Amino acid sequence: MMSLKKVIVVNKAFPAVGVELLKTKTNVIVLPFLDHEPESLPEIKKRIKGSDALVWNTRHRLTGEILDLAGPQLKAVSTKSSGIDHIDVDAVAKRGIRLGNTPNVLNESVADITLGLLIGAARRFKEGVQELESGNWKYGENCMLGQDIAGSTVGIVGFGGIGQSVVKRLKGFNVAKFVYSGRSDKPEAKELNVERVPQEELLRESDYVILSCPLTEETKHLINADSLKTMKKNCVLINVGRGGLIDQEALYEGLKNGEIFAAGLDVMTPEPLPKDHPLISLPNCFIIPHLGSATFATRNAMATISANNILNALEDKPMQYPIC
Numbered sequence: 642m643m644s645l646k647k648v649i650v651v652n653k654a655f656p657a658v659g660v661e662l663l664k665t666k667t668n669v670i671v672l673p674f675l676d677h678e679p680e681s682l683p684e685i686k687k688r689i690k691g692s693d694a695l696v697w698n699t700r701h702r703l704t705g706e707i708l709d710l711a712g713p714q715l716k717a718v719s720t721k722s723s724g725i726d727h728i729d730v731d732a733v734a735k736r737g738i739r740l741g742n743t744p745n746v747l748n749e750s751v752a753d754i755t756l757g758l759l760i761g762a763a764r765r766f767k768e769g770v771q772e773l774e775s776g777n778w779k780y781g782e783n784c785m786l787g788q789d790i791a792g793s794t795v796g797i798v799g800f801g802g803i804g805q806s807v808v809k810r811l812k813g814f815n816v817a818k819f820v821y822s823g824r825s826d827k828p829e830a831k832e833l834n835v836e837r838v839p840q841e842e843l844l845r846e847s848d849y850v851i852l853s854c855p856l857t858e859e860t861k862h863l864i865n866a867d868s869l870k871t872m873k874k875n876c877v878l879i880n881v882g883r884g885g886l887i888d889q890e891a892l893y894e895g896l897k898n899g900e901i902f903a904a905g906l907d908v909m910t911p912e913p914l915p916k917d918h919p920l921i922s923l924p925n926c927f928i929i930p931h932l933g934s935a936t937f938a939t940r941n942a943m944a945t946i947s948a949n950n951i952l953n954a955l956e957d958k959p960m961q962y963p964i965c
């Protein structure tokens with residue numbers, strides 16, 4: 642009898658639905674560590690030798706060194722994420738390994754979290770909750786004033802599935818104008834009445850700037866000391882892409898000095914962000930701990946796609962969402 646292919650899932654929090662699916666055709670080993678635990682990466686390196694496939698996480702960079710530790714039989718990797726900035730794609734491709742990810746299924750849940758951040762940052766939820774919880778609720782006409790969404794210009798950097806789902810939700814908020822910037826024209830923009838503009842123009846003219854693009858060499862630190870100076874003083878900046886899109890030191894200064902009104906961040910560098918990080922001390926920086934795709938249904942769907950990517954590749958079929 643042929644032995645089953647060995648699949649290693651590197652994060653013990655990987656949903657059971659994905660493990661069960663993998664178990665139908667492979668020998669699955671789920672490593673007993675959470676990805677942020679210090680022993681996680683060293684243990685992964687020790688234990689992946691001889692694996693035929695890996696289900697990866699977003700916390701550890703997948704490098705040529707790690708692929709070589711797994712060995713030449715390694716055939717497939719799926720990351721349980723839409724983003725692939727943590728993967729050395731060239732190193733994977735060069736070794737003839739198949740790589741997949743889990744896009745699209747998280748568009749709706751990330752769009753929901755974007756709206757939550759947008760309203761929370763624009764209407765000063767963080768300061769409000771702090772006042773309430775500390776017993777310092779200052780009630781009055783001019784307390785805790787924020788920004789309106791109605792009548793605003795909303796700019797989306799990266800108009801993929803998440804950006805489009807955000808615009809669909811905001812259609813009910815009487816936004817005056819939607820614009821987007823990105824590498825290519827998106828056919829969906831016409832129907833949604835969203836105009837493509839250069840990124841500099843978007844940053845200069847938007848009351849809300851939403852970052853929903855991947856982190857690449859081109860997008861790294863697209864928000865920096867220079868670009869912050871061009872943005873509107875009332876601007877609310879939302880980041881649901883990756884922390885590296887923003888130069889955080891510059892953002893800290895910009896928020897402190899009133900260059901922009903507020904920020905709402907679901908992603909940051911590093912994750913987890915240390916509790917004494919300067920951004921956390923700012924009343925106008927509303928931060929949540931990378932919760933974009935964190936719903937039961939979405940995480941289960943991502944796990945199912947990861948498992949299908951691997952099972953397909955091991956049977957020499959196309960992955961459900963192939964990268965290479």
Ligand code: DGY
Pocket residue numbers: 699721722723724725747882933934
């Ligand atoms: C992704 O899938 O890239 C999201 O950021 C969740 O990790």
